[in-house]
Amino acid sequence: MENLRFIESIDTIIYDLSRELPKYQRYNRLLQAWRDIFSCDACVLLKLEGDNLIPKAANGLQIEAMGRHFPIAEHPRFEQILAHYENEVQKKVHRFDTDCELPDPYDGLIQTPDGQLNVHDCMGAVLVIDNKPWGIVTMDALDPQRFDSLDPKILNSMIGLTEVVIKTANLIFSLDQKVQRQEQVTASLISEKFSEKMIGSSPAMNMLNLEIDLVADSDLAALIYGESGTGKELVARRIHMSSKRAKEALITVNCAALPETMVESELFGHVAGAFTGATKNRLGKFELADSGTLFLDEIGELPLSIQAKLLRVIQFGELQRLGSDKPHKVDVRLITATNRDLAKEVAEGRFRDDLYHRLTVYPIKVPSLRERGNDILLLAGSFLAKIQRKVGLNNLTLSKDAERALLAYEWPGNVRELEHLLSRASLRAAARNRKDDRVVILESSDLDIQSAIGESNASLHTNMNTDSDVIVKDMASVGHVAGQDDIVISTVDNDNNLKQITDDFQTQFIKKMLAENNGNSAATARAIGVDRSNLHRLMKRLDIQ
Structure with missing residues (x-):
């Protein structure tokens, strides 16, 4: 028997x-x-x-x-x-x-x-x-x-x-773990191969590239911050690809897209039976990124309970899968990104102070598009080259009016907004042109951003230095291209008072540049290379309407 x-x-x-x-x-x-x-x-x-x-x-x-x-x-x-x-x-x-x-x-x-x-x-x-x-x-x-x-x-x-x-x-x-990790590595390499390159030669972008090169060689935790749509993920990829971990995986997690109930499992993994539906062991993103880089986008969205566990992983390089009490060692370079003011989040109790200091070992600010001057046109050219292939046109170019409109706009959505706007404009231009036209020119009317420009000009920024000597220095650096030889500086009789002479020069200079930029103060600030908030304050003091 x-x-x-x-x-x-x-x-x-x-x-x-x-x-x-x-x-x-x-x-x-x-x-x-x-x-x-x-x-x-x-x-x-x-x-x-x-x-x-x-x-x-x-x-x-x-x-x-x-x-x-x-x-x-x-x-x-x-x-x-x-x-x-x-x-x-x-x-x-x-x-x-x-x-x-x-x-x-x-x-x-x-x-x-x-x-x-x-x-x-x-x-x-x-x-x-x-x-x-x-x-x-x-x-x-x-x-x-x-x-x-x-x-x-x-x-x-x-x-x-x-x-x-x-x-x-x-x-x-073991094979299942290797397959999961290899899939992530492959996806990362494919994504990197076809991802956009960072385009721009403005002083702001040159400084950003220097920062990236500086931090890439280290294993320091980097926090990338800036407005939505500025390209923080591209910066993270550049850091990874320039680091000694470039041959390993870059694993990306959008913290804002994770349901709160699944955050812990997604980051740290789980064992079979840890919760309803957990039928087998699963590696978390930290273990998948072992020996490589983990990029946590929108880090400010993590729940406080998960922040505590994340801190432990950063401190000791050790994690526990959900449902297990066995520790696992990981060697991960951590890069995070946020469009929030994390210091303010800490002050208001929504973000752990100790985690904040661990993440901001090397903070990197990604400049907004409005800070990048003619980079806007360089980016536009790159986007149009891609778009024309998608819509089946030969050559997409911008008219001069369209270029001026792009430079004058405030770009609250930054680079992402620029790409979407050009995609819509290209469809409008394609509708009124033949597919076999050698060149299709995008007009300012195709962009449809005039109303948005008006709203942007009405916004005042009041958090920067307002001393007029800053404006004078900034103007002096660009005066040779602004045509100030055409400006007549009126003098006064009280011993050629320097302050009055300076005010007169600034008044005439600003009025001339405003006229050249159709009264758009934001475009004027970019044209003369000064901070827009400083220009607004000086115009108010000089009573320039």
Whole structure:
């Protein structure tokens, strides 16, 4: 009868080896086969981890047993079972006498009338994987003579089959991890190959490129901040591709797009059974980015509870998967980005102060598009080259009026807004031109941003230095291109008062530049190379309407 049950169980186990099953399910089915073959009341699979035995599957014990750790030094029965591996020529199996007085680790965990095992049959075997003790398998039976007639050949075959199942499960899990990681690496490389390059030669962009080159060589945590649509993700990619980790994965996570209930699992991973629907172990983004770079976009959106766990990973390079208490070491270069004022978020209690200081080891500001001057036209040219291929036109170009309109606009949506605006304008231009026209010119009317320009001009920024000497210095640096030779500076008779002369010069100069820029103060500020808020304040002081 035992032989028949053994043959039937082998068929089931071999069939399971060919199936994609979570580890815990594979182990549970294996233990059920042990119970079916040997008619025992409980069978437990325990893994050796340091000085502890950890249950990986239990059939016949109360559920709480799976949450326990068994220190070997505190459980002499386990100690005796493991002692059989000290000499490989010894047998792996150890059966305890029914009158053994050693305490049983499962007392109270097997359902009996008094909660105790009392006199029973108990045995265990060491499981060896790759010539090392992996753990043990134990069997308990309430009948003291249950294992008297046990066939040792069948028992040894089951021990060997169990070792095969464990090794196979480990190999499958390891391969699954490698596949997940390789998929992320491949996706990252493909994305990088076809991603946009950072375009621009303005002073603001030159400074940004210097900052990127400076921080890329280090492993310092970098916080990229700036307005929405400025290209913070491109900056993160540049940092990664210029770093010593460039051959490893760049894993990107948009924190704002993650449901709060899934943030922890997404970042740190989970084990099978951690929550409803968690049918198998899953690597988190930190482990996928091991040896590479992890980019957390919109970091300001993380819940406070996750911020605490993120801080631990940054401090110790150690994480725990959801549902597990086993630590995992990771070596990750962390880059974060936000369009929020994190210092303000800290002050208002929405962001942890200690995490803020960990993330801002090297802060990098991405300039807004309105700070980048003629970069707007360079970007427009790059976008139009892509758009013309998508819409099937030969050559898309900007008229002079369209160029002036782009330079005058405030760009609250920055580079992203520029690309979308040009896409819409190109469709309008394509509708009034033939597909075979050699050149299609985008007019300012195609852009449809005149109303937005008017609104932008009405916005005043009042948080910058307003001293007029700043304006004078800025103007002096650009005066040779502004045509100030045409400006007549009126003087006064009170000993050629320098302040009055300066005010007159500034008044005439600003009025002339305003006229050249159709009264647009923002465009005027860009044309003469001064800060727009400084220009507004000076115009107010000089009573320039």
